[in-house]
Amino acid sequence: MTESQQRSRPPGTLKIGEIGGVDVLVRSSWLVVAALIAFMLAPAIEAVEPGIGNGKYVAGVAFAVLLYLSVLLHEMSHALMAKRFGLPVRSITLHFLGGVTEIEGEPDTPAREFVVSVVGPITSIGVGVVFLLLHPVVPDGLLRLAVDALAGANLVVGVLNLVPGLPLDGGRVLRAAVWGITGNPHRGTIVAGWCGRVAAVLVFLFPLVQQPVTGRPAIPTDYILAFVIAFFLWSGATQAILSAQVRRRLPALRARQLARRALAVPHDLPLSEAVRQAQEAQAGSLVVLDVDGHVSGIVNEAAVLATPEDRRPWVAVSTVARTVEPGLQLDADIAGEPLIRAMQRTPASEYLLRERDGAIFGVLVTDDVDRAFAATT
Numbered sequence: 299m300t301e302s303q304q305r306s307r308p309p310g311t312l313k314i315g316e317i318g319g320v321d322v323l324v325r326s327s328w329l330v331v332a333a334l335i336a337f338m339l340a341p342a343i344e345a346v347e348p349g350i351g352n353g354k355y356v357a358g359v360a361f362a363v364l365l366y367l368s369v370l371l372h373e374m375s376h377a378l379m380a381k382r383f384g385l386p387v388r389s390i391t392l393h394f395l396g397g398v399t400e401i402e403g404e405p406d407t408p409a410r411e412f413v414v415s416v417v418g419p420i421t422s423i424g425v426g427v428v429f430l431l432l433h434p435v436v437p438d439g440l441l442r443l444a445v446d447a448l449a450g451a452n453l454v455v456g457v458l459n460l461v462p463g464l465p466l467d468g469g470r471v472l473r474a475a476v477w478g479i480t481g482n483p484h485r486g487t488i489v490a491g492w493c494g495r496v497a498a499v500l501v502f503l504f505p506l507v508q509q510p511v512t513g514r515p516a517i518p519t520d521y522i523l524a525f526v527i528a529f530f531l532w533s534g535a536t537q538a539i540l541s542a543q544v545r546r547r548l549p550a551l552r553a554r555q556l557a558r559r560a561l562a563v564p565h566d567l568p569l570s571e572a573v574r575q576a577q578e579a580q581a582g583s584l585v586v587l588d589v590d591g592h593v594s595g596i597v598n599e600a601a602v603l604a605t606p607e608d609r610r611p612w613v614a615v616s617t618v619a620r621t622v623e624p625g626l627q628l629d630a631d632i633a634g635e636p637l638i639r640a641m642q643r644t645p646a647s648e649y650l651l652r653e654r655d656g657a658i659f660g661v662l663v664t665d666d667v668d669r670a671f672a673a674t675t
Contacts, residue, residue, distance in 0.1 A: 311391060320377050320387045322370065327394040332362040339447070347440050361444055366392050368425050368452050372459075373397040375421040376467075379414045380405075395530055396455065403639065408478035408486075415470035422456030463494030465534030487542035494535030502528035545635060547671070552633040556670055557651050557660035558582030563615055565594060570610035573602065583661035585650060586619045595619030596626065596648045596661060622650055630659040641667070 311323040336358025343354040350357070369392060376399040377387040388400040405411040429449035436442045462472040469490040476486035505516035505524050561581035563572045565588055576584055584597035594616070601618035620626070625644025630651040632640060641649070641664065651659040 308391075317374060317390075318378070318381070320374075321389040323389055323391040325391060325393040328366065328392055331366075331394055332359050335359070335362040335365070342443060343440060346438070346443050357440060361447060364444065364448060365451055366397075368422070368448065369397045369455070371425060372418045372422045372455065373399045375417045376401070376414060379417045383410050383414065385414075395527065404483075408474045408483075411474035411477065411483075412471055415467045415474060416460075418467050419456040419459040422452045422459065424456075426450070426452030426456060461497055462490065463497040463531065463535060464490045464538040465494060465531070466497070469494050469535070469538075484542040484546035487538055491535045491539035491542065494531055494538070498528045498531035498535060501531060548638060549634040551637055551667060551670055552631075553628060553637055553649075553651055553662050554630050554633075554659065556666050557630065557662050558666070560585050560650075560658060560661045562587050562593065562658065565589070565614065565616040565619075567615050568611050569602065569605060569613045569615050569618060570607070572597070572615040573610065583648065583663065584615065584619075585622075585658065585661065586616050593622055593650065593658065595621050596650055598647055599663065600647060620646065620648070626650055627652055628662065629654070637667075 308323070310326045312326070313321055314324050315322045336355045339358040339361060340354045343357050344350055347354070347357075370390065373390045373392075377390060380387050380399070380401045383405055385405065386402040388402055390397060390399050401414075405414055426449050429445050429452065432445050433442065433449065436445050459466050460468040460471070462468045464470065464473070464487070472493060473483070473486035473490040476489045477483045480486065501524055504511075505520045508514065508516040508520060559579075559581045560583045561572075561576045561579050562585050563575060565586045572584055576582075583599070585593050586595040586597065588594040597615060597619045605613060605618060623644065625640070626646055626648075627650045628637070628640055630653050647664050649662040649664075651662050653659050
């Protein structure tokens with residue numbers, strides 16, 4: 299079983315395939331989109347194909363599939379560029395308002411952030427131009443209608459995604475620009491997030507001025523759509539701002555400074571004696587050595603406290619230790635976001651810290667990290 303198969307899918311999503319090791323998921327809300335697109339295109343389809351009957355709805359759903367395949371191209375361009383820069387890509391999810399590419403971590407330079415962000419809109423605009431070029435060579439009728447609609451839709455998606463506000467791609471482009479100018483990625487996120495909030499307000503108010511702009515008065519569905527899009531933009535922008543405010547406090551978290559001194563004890567030593575030796579040595583944690591003298595486990599503090607004192611002389615210290623998996627061994631100099639990501643990848647209550655030469659530096663306790671983070675607020 300591959301790693302992507304082992305990952306659990308978010309509720310309400312269906313995996314439809316895998317491209318380059320990246321799961322492609324579809325949210326159940328897409329069915330609503332397909333039905334809505336089929337309903338809205340039905341009159342135009344019937345106009346170019348008189349007598350098509352209920353086939354107009356089938357054709358509308360087929361168009362919705364083609365449209366979301368072009369959205370998939372947009373998201374795949376993000377994914378491929380991210381992977382080119384060494385960033386793991388977990389999944390691509392197609393949803394009601396388009397798609398999202400889940401990338402683990404972020405580009406390490408403003409230039410890479412710019413490229414990963416801008417490649418999606420460029421792809422959509424490129425697809426739209428290709429369909430525009432096909433217009434003169436396709437016959438009149440349903441095929442030309444599909445080509446024209448796909449051209450317009452992709453051009454709109456590409457241009458709108460360049461609006462400089464998070465969570466749109468243009469917001470990440472703006473973030474990269476501010477990051478490059480100020481040298482502060484968190485400031486870039488906050489600026490782009492506030493621009494995203496402004497964009498959300500403008501979208502929400504657009505139906506009020508729609509008639510002078512488009513020549514068509516707003517109808518109830520215009521207000522509903524504007525509200526949905528504005529809510530999506532405002533929520534994404536707000537989440538980005540809050541995330542930046544949290545993440546700019548992360549550099550203060552340094553594993554070396556938060557580590558507890560560790561005492562190494564034999565695996566068969568009675569727990570009571572191990573605790574006594576740790577107290578005598580003023581060590582805050584215990585690590586267990588196997589018969590060859592190698593570290594085999596980290597003693598779990600909660601398990602020690604849960605063991606009654608009258609039983610501790612009869613319990614081997616190894617019975618309250620967690621095996622040291624690769625994810626539980628961290629570089630003693632790890633700090634900030636890399637530290638948090640490492641802890642998120644392998645959740646645990648204790649981690650073994652090692653020096654570059656492999657020597658044991660100490661044990662990092664998750665509760666200590668949480669308290670240190672809370673103290674930075």
